[in-house]
Amino acid sequence: xxxxxxxxxxxxxxxxxxxxxxxxxxxxxxxxxxxxxxxxxxxxxxxxxxxxxxxxxxxxxxxxxxxxxxxxxxxxxxxxxxxxxxxxxxxxxxxxxxxxxxxxxxxxxxxxxxxxxxxxxxxxxxxxxxxxxxxxxxxxxxxxxxxxx
Amino acid sequence: xxxxxxxxxxxxxxxxxxxxxxxxxxxxxxxxxxxxxxxxxxxxxxxxxxxxxxxxxxxxxxxxxxxxxxxxxxxxxxxxxxxxxxxxxxxxxxxxxxxxxxxxxxxxxxxxxxxxxxxxxxxxxxxxxxxxxxxxxxxxxxxxxxxxxxxxxxxxxxxxxxxxxxxxxxxxxxxxxxxxxxxxxxxxxxxxxxxxxxxxxxxxxxxxxxxxxxxxxxxxxxxxxxxxxxxxxxxxxxxxxxxxxxxxxxxxxxxxxxxxxxxxxxxxxxxxxxxxxxxxxxxxxxxxxxxxxxxxxxxxxxxxxxxxxxxxxxxxxxxxxxxxxxxxxxxxxxxxxxxxxxxxxxxxxxxxxxxxxxxxxxxxxxxxxxxxxxxxxxxxxxxxxxxxxxxxxxxxxxxxxxxxxxxxxxxxxxxxxxxxxxxxxxxxxxxxxxxxxxxxxxxxxxxxxxxxxxxxxxxxxxxxxxxxxxxxxxxxxxxxxxxxxxxxxxxxxxxxxxxxxxxxxxxxxxxxxxxxxxxxxxxxxxxxxxxxxxxxxxxxxxxxxxxxxxxxxxxxxxxxxxxxxxxxxxxxxxxxxxxxxxxx
Numbered sequence: 192x193x194x195x196x197x198x199x200x201x202x203x204x205x206x207x208x209x210x211x212x213x214x215x216x217x218x219x220x221x222x223x224x225x226x227x228x229x230x231x232x233x234x235x236x237x238x239x240x241x242x243x244x245x246x247x248x249x250x251x252x253x254x255x256x257x258x259x260x261x262x263x264x265x266x267x268x269x270x271x272x273x274x275x276x277x278x279x280x281x282x283x284x285x286x287x288x289x290x291x292x293x294x295x296x297x298x299x300x301x302x303x304x305x306x307x308x309x310x311x312x313x314x315x316x317x318x319x320x321x322x323x324x325x326x327x328x329x330x331x332x333x334x335x336x337x338x339x340x
Numbered sequence: 341x342x343x344x345x346x347x348x349x350x351x352x353x354x355x356x357x358x359x360x361x362x363x364x365x366x367x368x369x370x371x372x373x374x375x376x377x378x379x380x381x382x383x384x385x386x387x388x389x390x391x392x393x394x395x396x397x398x399x400x401x402x403x404x405x406x407x408x409x410x411x412x413x414x415x416x417x418x419x420x421x422x423x424x425x426x427x428x429x430x431x432x433x434x435x436x437x438x439x440x441x442x443x444x445x446x447x448x449x450x451x452x453x454x455x456x457x458x459x460x461x462x463x464x465x466x467x468x469x470x471x472x473x474x475x476x477x478x479x480x481x482x483x484x485x486x487x488x489x490x491x492x493x494x495x496x497x498x499x500x501x502x503x504x505x506x507x508x509x510x511x512x513x514x515x516x517x518x519x520x521x522x523x524x525x526x527x528x529x530x531x532x533x534x535x536x537x538x539x540x541x542x543x544x545x546x547x548x549x550x551x552x553x554x555x556x557x558x559x560x561x562x563x564x565x566x567x568x569x570x571x572x573x574x575x576x577x578x579x580x581x582x583x584x585x586x587x588x589x590x591x592x593x594x595x596x597x598x599x600x601x602x603x604x605x606x607x608x609x610x611x612x613x614x615x616x617x618x619x620x621x622x623x624x625x626x627x628x629x630x631x632x633x634x635x636x637x638x639x640x641x642x643x644x645x646x647x648x649x650x651x652x653x654x655x656x657x658x659x660x661x662x663x664x665x666x667x668x669x670x671x672x673x674x675x676x677x678x679x680x681x682x683x684x685x686x687x688x689x690x691x692x693x694x695x696x697x698x699x700x701x702x703x704x705x706x707x708x709x710x711x712x713x714x715x716x717x718x719x720x721x722x723x724x725x726x727x728x729x730x731x732x733x734x735x736x737x738x739x740x741x742x743x744x745x746x747x748x749x750x751x752x753x754x755x756x757x758x759x760x761x762x763x764x765x766x767x768x769x770x771x772x773x774x775x776x777x778x779x780x781x782x783x784x785x786x787x788x789x790x791x792x793x794x795x796x797x798x799x800x801x802x803x804x805x806x807x808x809x810x811x812x813x814x815x816x817x818x819x820x821x822x823x824x825x826x827x828x829x830x831x832x833x834x835x836x837x838x839x840x841x842x843x844x845x846x847x848x849x850x851x852x853x854x855x856x857x858x859x860x861x862x863x864x865x866x867x868x869x870x871x872x873x874x875x876x877x878x879x880x881x882x883x884x885x886x887x888x889x890x891x892x893x894x895x896x897x898x899x900x901x902x903x904x905x906x907x908x909x910x911x912x913x914x915x916x917x918x919x920x921x922x923x924x
Binding site for chain 1: 383391394457461463464546547548551589591592612613614615616617618619620621623624627628631634635638639642643646700704705706707708709710712713714780781783784785786787788790791792799801852883887888889890891892893896897898899900901903
């Protein structure tokens with residue numbers, strides 16, 4: 192290998208390492224981490240929004256063909272700005288996806304499992320939620336809303 | 341090298357047959373941008389549903405076309421580089437399995453019995469012919485490797501003990517070794533989960549296990565698509581650019597191929613970053629390996645650029661001392677000889693530059709949260725598999741057809757222009773998809789024209805309109821590019837024969853070469869790759885079978901929100917009632 196080649200490879204390795212350090216910093220320092228394996232919450236049948244404190248909520252979402260059950264069949268919920276929400280997600284039938292547009296909440300809903308993410312809604316506004324995994328003929332209408340006031 | 345009889349027919353048909361299917365696959369690609377932009381506001385158009393067409397688009401373009409081409413190209417390269425004949429019996433059995441399997445799966449998809457998309461995630465389930473067809477296709481594609489290429493390579497090695505096997509053959513062998521390994525998990529998924537579920541042998545399966553097995557195959561497969569293109573970039577591109585062209589470094593090429601063999605497999609979890617039931621520690625480890633597999637592509641970027649620099653300077657000594665001006669000496673749009681083929685590889689390379697960078701974004705663990713399953717993802721992979729892979733395969737298909745038929749390339753100007761139309765179209769399409777997806781959350785795999793892109797719908801999302809419209813312009817250019825290619829392709833296929841039928845490739849010599857005994861030990865690297873893959877998959881497989889999944893799931897089809905079994909029971913009950921009524 193000649194010098195130019197060695198330099199090119201060294202630059203490539205350094206670049207990838209740099210990216211990787213940033214990722215780990217974002218995950219562990221800024222706490223923007225991926226969902227992990229949930230073993231202590233069993234899959235549930237009904238969506239529920241539970242308020243624990245003024246700005247603490249727990250949201251159980253059941254994704255099913257072709258709606259998001261956010262709270263006893265409702266697909267729209269309202270929470271005050273500044274709320275921190277623990278989101279639990281499961282599926283009642285096939286695989287669905289739940290993306291809260293404009294946030295880092297992006298979860299797959301897989302039957303038999305529970306997915307989890309925590310998010311703090313600081314900015315008021317309407318947060319659109321779309322299903323982003325093909326789940327049958329009604330997929331393009333499977334959506335929901337979180338209104339932050 | 342002359343080629344006749346059944347081998348010639350087989351290689352030729354392995355190119356023509358998938359291109360006939362590809363015509364439908366790309367037709368529906370163009371239709372999809374129209375649906376998504378709300379230009380077609382319907383479930384279906386001309387008898388094909390949106391999601392059915394999407395399934396066909398993915399399966400034909402990404403599985404059928406690529407697999408057939410990899411076999412045809414491998415057959416050609418191994419035959420030409422080793423100067424050994426292929427065995428017609430092996431080739432015929434492989435051909436029958438591949439064509440038969442493809443027709444089975446195509447029947448299921450065209451008759452709406454398998455609208456499950458290219459990833460066929462259970463518990464959505466299709467007709468069993470879809471799954472068995474896919475298995476036959478991949479099994480058929482392995483036969484030439486085991487019964488033609490390996491024995492021929494061993495025999496060649498015995499006759500030439502002090503030479504390395506040619507780099508092109510080395511790349512093809514690495515590619516099919518990878519292919520063999522990655523097929524095992526998806527074959528387990530199909531034969532032990534999906535097939536039994538689709539025929540009713542079992543009632544429930546573990547969908548997360550199925551997804552994990554699928555992505556154990558589903559990411560390595562992108563390197564199975566890519567490596568034939570890399571073989572062309574390393575061994576052929578310099579020779580196409582100029583008769584004096586040389587590959588900058590042969591050992592660098594071998595190193596890149598070996599790194600692909602090692603790191604292509606332990607990376608599948610980066611498709612499952614947002615999934616439940618898998619500890620994020622393993623997700624991070626797979627992210628590290630995904631970064632490792634970016635390395636051989638970065639090495640390739642250097643080597644290809646260096647080869648082109650050497651070639652341009654050898655062709656035109658007046659740019660010998662210039663740092664950048666040699667770029668102007670490459671045959672971007674030239675029609676003498678086989679220089680038209682340069683357009684395909686060059687346009688593909690430009691697209692792949694963006695494909696590589698955006699791929700690193702996907703691999704980047706938490707950054708994936710902003711792009712997962714948004715339109716960003718198809719935006720990314722249309723610059724890789726729909727960029728370099730497709731363009732190099734199309735160009736090489738045309739080249740091989742002209743040699744195998746003994747005809748001149750017809751409509752050469754159109755043939756040379758087609759990849760640039762494709763490149764421009766893909767830039768617009770991918771830009772629209774990636775920006776709309778990453779910034780605005782425009783989802784992939786969604787017939788948006790019915791709802792989000794329909795101004796009359798309460799679900800209308802005006803912020804997505806501009807992106808969807810730009811993707812229509814891109815899609816139209818892509819369609820035009822492909823039609824230009826087809827004119828040249830069929831013109832060449834049916835042109836009068838002017839030479840004898842041959843199989844040949846423009847293979848360049850290496851500028852830097854050295855013995856590489858460690859890299860050439862493919863057996864050892866294969867063992868290492870398998871060990872690494874198994875180790876990296878034991879913990880996630882434990883998670884998805886023992887920890888994260890609470891119960892199995894019954895099958896569904898895409899039409900009804902009730903399990904298939906229940907649906908069939910109610911249907912048979914209502915049928916009975918009807919027949920009772922009739923009797924009365």
